[in-house]
Amino acid sequence: MSSFPSLPESEQEDAKYQNICNNHKHLLETLPKANGWRNPHLYNYNGFWLNPLVLKTNLLLHTYFKSHPTDIFLASFMKSGTTWLKALMFSTLNRHRYTFSDHYLHKHGPQSTFPLLDAESYPITDFTTFSHPRLFATHSAHTLLPPCISSGKFVYVCRDPKDVLISKWMFMSKLRPKDLPLLSLDEAFELFCLGVSEFGPFWEHVMSYWRASLESPEKILFLKYEEVKKQPEVVVRKLAAFMGKPLTVEEEKKGVVREIVKLCSFESLRNLEVNKKGVEKFGKLLEVEKQDFFRKGEIGDWKNYLSEEMNERIDGIMDDKFRGSGLSLRATV
Ligand code: A3P
Numbered sequence: 001m002s003s004f005p006s007l008p009e010s011e012q013e014d015a016k017y018q019n020i021c022n023n024h025k026h027l028l029e030t031l032p033k034a035n036g037w038r039n040p041h042l043y044n045y046n047g048f049w050l051n052p053l054v055l056k057t058n059l060l061l062h063t064y065f066k067s068h069p070t071d072i073f074l075a076s077f078m079k080s081g082t083t084w085l086k087a088l089m090f091s092t093l094n095r096h097r098y099t100f101s102d103h104y105l106h107k108h109g110p111q112s113t114f115p116l117l118d119a120e121s122y123p124i125t126d127f128t129t130f131s132h133p134r135l136f137a138t139h140s141a142h143t144l145l146p147p148c149i150s151s152g153k154f155v156y157v158c159r160d161p162k163d164v165l166i167s168k169w170m171f172m173s174k175l176r177p178k179d180l181p182l183l184s185l186d187e188a189f190e191l192f193c194l195g196v197s198e199f200g201p202f203w204e205h206v207m208s209y210w211r212a213s214l215e216s217p218e219k220i221l222f223l224k225y226e227e228v229k230k231q232p233e234v235v236v237r238k239l240a241a242f243m244g245k246p247l248t249v250e251e252e253k254k255g256v257v258r259e260i261v262k263l264c265s266f267e268s269l270r271n272l273e274v275n276k277k278g279v280e281k282f283g284k285l286l287e288v289e290k291q292d293f294f295r296k297g298e299i300g301d302w303k304n305y306l307s308e309e310m311n312e313r314i315d316g317i318m319d320d321k322f323r324g325s326g327l328s329l330r331a332t333v
Contacts, residue, residue, distance in 0.1 A: 017123065020063060024056045034196045037172040037183055042196060048141050049200050053119075053285050060122035062146045070133040071152030072243060074114055077205045078139050078198060079167035080159040081225040083293045086110040086137065087264040088228075089155060092239050093133070095251070100259040109274045109290065110264075119285035133243070139199045142208035150219065155239065156209040159225035160331050161202050162302035162314055165192045167295065172198075174292055189310055193317060203321035210327045224329070226299050232261040266297035300331060 007015065031043040042049040050058065074089060076082045087110040091103065098104050104113075114137040115127070127134055138145065142154075169188040176183060188197075195201025213220035221242045228235045236257045240247050247257060262268060269275055275294060279287045302311075318329060 064122040067148040069151045074137045075156045119282035154220040270294035
């Protein structure tokens, strides 16, 4: 038994929080840093480039997040189709709760359906009142997440890195503060190839989930944006089964899969009034014009921006990074 009187619980909590803040401050002073796309600097934490706020949130997440075995996580590298998958997963899981003519997504849009773990204000954020299964999104690499999270299930969506690069460069350029010099495509390309962009390196991010999905296929469903685009109905069936709610014969007969795909299509989501105006707030991390989540929604738009030399350089990096893994993100069209 300790001979010292223990601190009251609230003071212990304060001390715990203060420790994390001090650790965060220390990390910002000591970690390798590089130019950011939206922030002046990104910091390399356990192999991944994070902005200062995400780094702090990650430390807090490890201390405060309490997982539940029924949790379902949507993980993605930014600009890989997160918004689309939020809509698909939410409407597939909740297909018994809403009609397709008067749907939750019509009024609220897809973003609010999955809190972004990397942007929440811990310890204030409390997910205990959420109904189960709880849905969460994250842009963090698998290896950066607290181990307790692996009790839940993950859907990971990845995308051709060339399309991710263009989409991310355009998106981040809009968010970049005016007092920072413009980030040219050449600079963004160079940084991306070096792995330096929020939550990057892209290659290691993808591999973290790819490896985990090979180890536990029943826990991690690995999807490609291109595959969702080409065969959305097949993917909806996969999602339904993976999330524990396989489509019934009756639902198939009623065309439920087709309805979900239609509701979540690029045109449908982009044209919703709720997605046309206003901003989406992700805690203190990000404020985004809602319409900026819907740009072109195409495969291969990179061809309008990248030279043949740039194309070959990214292919070379992919060959190198994914060699022997069984994964390929090379364009097939
Ligand atoms: P582009 O910038 O190439 O158009 P995220 O949601 O992860 O931020 O990804 C954004 C990308 O997904 C953008 O790509 C966006 O246009 C595209 N997108 C958004 N909704 C989509 C949908 N319903 N179907 C296909 N692509 C979609």
